[in-house]
Amino acid sequence: MTWLNTRRGFDEIEALGDITCGGVRASNPIFLASGTAGHGAELAPYMPLDKLGGIVVKSLSADAWPGNPAPRVHPTASGMLNSVGLQGDGVPHWTQHDLPVLEAVGATVVASIWGRSVADYARAAELLRPVSARLLAVEVNLSCPNLEGRSAIFAHDADLSAQVLAVVRAELPSSSLWAKLSANTDRIVEIAGSVHAAGADAVTLVNTMLGLMIDTSTRRPVLGNGGGGLSGRAIHPIAVRAIHDIRRAHSELPIVGVGGVSNGDDVIEMMLAGASFVQVGTATFSDPRSGVKILRHASRRARELGVTRWQDLVNAAH
Ligand SMILES: Cc1cc2nc3c(=O)[nH]c(=O)nc-3n(C[C@H](O)[C@H](O)[C@H](O)COP(=O)(O)O)c2cc1C
Numbered sequence: 001m002t003w004l005n006t007r008r009g010f011d012e013i014e015a016l017g018d019i020t021c022g023g024v025r026a027s028n029p030i031f032l033a034s035g036t037a038g039h040g041a042e043l044a045p046y047m048p049l050d051k052l053g054g055i056v057v058k059s060l061s062a063d064a065w066p067g068n069p070a071p072r073v074h075p076t077a078s079g080m081l082n083s084v085g086l087q088g089d090g091v092p093h094w095t096q097h098d099l100p101v102l103e104a105v106g107a108t109v110v111a112s113i114w115g116r117s118v119a120d121y122a123r124a125a126e127l128l129r130p131v132s133a134r135l136l137a138v139e140v141n142l143s144c145p146n147l148e149g150r151s152a153i154f155a156h157d158a159d160l161s162a163q164v165l166a167v168v169r170a171e172l173p174s175s176s177l178w179a180k181l182s183a184n185t186d187r188i189v190e191i192a193g194s195v196h197a198a199g200a201d202a203v204t205l206v207n208t209m210l211g212l213m214i215d216t217s218t219r220r221p222v223l224g225n226g227g228g229g230l231s232g233r234a235i236h237p238i239a240v241r242a243i244h245d246i247r248r249a250h251s252e253l254p255i256v257g258v259g260g261v262s263n264g265d266d267v268i269e270m271m272l273a274g275a276s277f278v279q280v281g282t283a284t285f286s287d288p289r290s291g292v293k294i295l296r297h298a299s300r301r302a303r304e305l306g307v308t309r310w311q312d313l314v315n316a317a318h
Helices: 091-097 099-104 118-134 158-171 188-197 233-249 264-273 290-304
Strands: 019-021 024-026 030-032 054-056 073-076 079-082 109-113 137-141 177-181 202-205 209-211 228-231 255-258 277-280
Touching: 030 290, 079 233, 091 099, 091 109, 091 118, 099 109, 099 118, 109 118, 118 137, 118 158, 137 158, 158 177, 158 188, 177 188, 188 202, 188 233, 202 233, 228 233, 233 255, 233 264, 255 264, 264 277, 264 290, 277 290
Parallel strands: 030 054, 030 277, 054 109, 109 137, 137 177, 177 202, 202 255, 255 277
Antiparallel strands: 019 024, 073 079, 079 228, 209 228
16 A cells, blocks of 8 residues: 555645634634545545544544444445444543554544443543543543443433533643534533533534444344444535524533535535535545545635635525
8 A cells, every 4th residue: 555645636725724612722623524535544545644633533432342233334325334343442442542643643532432331431531541541532422322321322411411520621721622423313502501501612513323234135124233323425414504503592501513524515505504614524435535535625624715815605505
């Protein structure tokens, strides 16, 4: 594999100024979404990771976790269904082996954490504390079942989500915390307010939507775990709606948009709805250079639309 030409074609990206979100600043709004860009610098052979606003790494738990049985991904009509199941080697392994590699390629890093109990989140955050100054932010993935509470999903419960943010805030007092929410609930606006009050600097909207595909020959689910999470173009309007609704209800809450972003217009649309940063996820599976290509397209489209600063796009649909 060659690393030689990763920068070619990306020199002409329009400069539209830095942009801020949740108390932190990035050189542009484009980030890679958690779980779609690896734990470390796996995508560095394909594109210059330092050109991006940053990379959110796959969600990390305090301890290693094996994930779900194969098959774990399946294409859908306009996206994909996955049940990877948060596989990973845990925070200590990541801080020792993956974070230094990301830093060596000049990437701006956002860590993502998950847990199966409030205490699990606290422990993952505590383990991140020694490296917190090397991270732009910590994203708290709340789309996980709470094993202490009859497997309710944290992100579907305002109180539980607030409890998680409160313990993570206590462990990481100076970090920018992004609470990643789910649109599989009609209470997302209320939940955004409760995580903000509990210490989140921003909300990341949205995680995958619950889905299921059944193989008509075997009469069994196509994924090893049964159901999975739907992502990709199919969910883009759901994400834009969530961003728009939450901006309308919480005018001061910074938003990171994610869901089905596949070109520069999708980025601009999310920013108009209220997002300051925008993450690229499933698009990376069809083209590993998607992140920087979408950045280049978004900056070109912004110029065409007469916009000279990223910041001027944010909330402009309201
Ligand atoms: C294969 C796969 C793995 C994912 N793993 C995670 C994860 O570990 N943590 C997380 O917060 N989100 C995870 N996500 C969700 C994405 O970060 C993103 O929120 C979602 O896919 C919607 O964006 P997209 O349509 O651009 O992919 C994963 C998504 C996919 C497709």
